[in-house]
Amino acid sequence: MAKPTHPQHSPTHHDHQQCVDNALATAEQLCAQRGVQLTAIRHQVLELIWQSHKAVKAYELLDRFKPINSTAKPTTIYRALDFLMAQGLVHRVESLNAFIGCRCSNHNHEQLLLICKRCQEVEERTPEKVLTELSYELTQAGFTAHSKSIEIHGICRRCSEQAVLLPSQPN
């Protein structure tokens, strides 16, 4: 049985290089504005994270990073990730122990992560109504939020459509 192709999962369904370029340019600009150092390591790690729209694990990043910097250790990666997360350039996906580039152009770091089980891509959304209702609920509960993590696992639109075209696909 031939491995099914998933054309919609390929990087060709959009101009991914532009995603990467945008992300890196934004990161450079933000770090400059804030007077923090987007060092070579941090820049390279961010670039590796943006290789795809899939969440990537720290040790996967390490494997990808070693060809660039053969002395890299887990610490190297985790420190870069800590910096990138502190700057809001990367999100941790708690339910996957993995990391993803942040697309919040508005620097609003309250978002839903829609995690597709089929293609593994993670979509970030910031639906006002949901977040408003959530804030209201937290006020009602007397709870002061410091951070919010909303992670939804399921099947994304593209994969659902693909499933209709290829009904023999599992799940």
Place this chain on the structure above:
Amino acid sequence: MAKPTHPQHSPTHHDHQQCVDNALATAEQLCAQRGVQLTAIRHQVLELIWQSHKAVKAYELLDRFKPINSTAKPTTIYRALDFLMAQGLVHRVESLNAFIGCRCSNHNHEQLLLICKRCQEVEERTPEKVLTELSYELTQAGFTAHSKSIEIHGICRRCSEQAVLLPSQPN
């Protein structure tokens, strides 16, 4: 400097034994209805989880379990947790790699977890409006959800009130 007391965090702020009794009785009943076995190990692990309203780590459970069953291994705990989660009796708190007893009396397993940084207690809430808006948003996004994890970290009402009374308390 004396360690500050947190009377509101003590098990005496409510009749915790009743929480435990309810949880165990419900679990027994549900498992009987479903024809699944709430074995001794599973029952004991569930009881240990309900020792508090704090999320508990698997290896903490193991330490608590060893006095009962000295041959217990990580696998023992993880297998019990897998069963309890499959039955909806326990939730995994993704952002803590920890576990908490489920209080969803209605067996609706879509909930917010409010995780207090001060007292570590986890409150479960199922606010209709938030969940409705979320469902609507997912429909809009063409995303078919299989599981939802909404975890909010911050300070709970009781701890906020306590902070007002004892303003010298850190965070």
Place this chain on the structure above:
DNA sequence: GACCTAAATGTTATAACATAACATTTGTTC
């Protein structure tokens, strides 16, 4: 009760994820 089967548990080992602690280098400021 003997037998079968599936479920549960026991056992060993290791994989996967993450941080602590301290040494060294680099970049900035004076």
Place this chain on the structure above:
DNA sequence: GAACAAATGTTATGTTATAACATTTAGGTC
């Protein structure tokens, strides 16, 4: 160029979770 802070290097270890296979237990059938 001395002093300091930030970043990185290095070694070791802590923490979380699962794989793989053996054995025991519970429940049904004859």
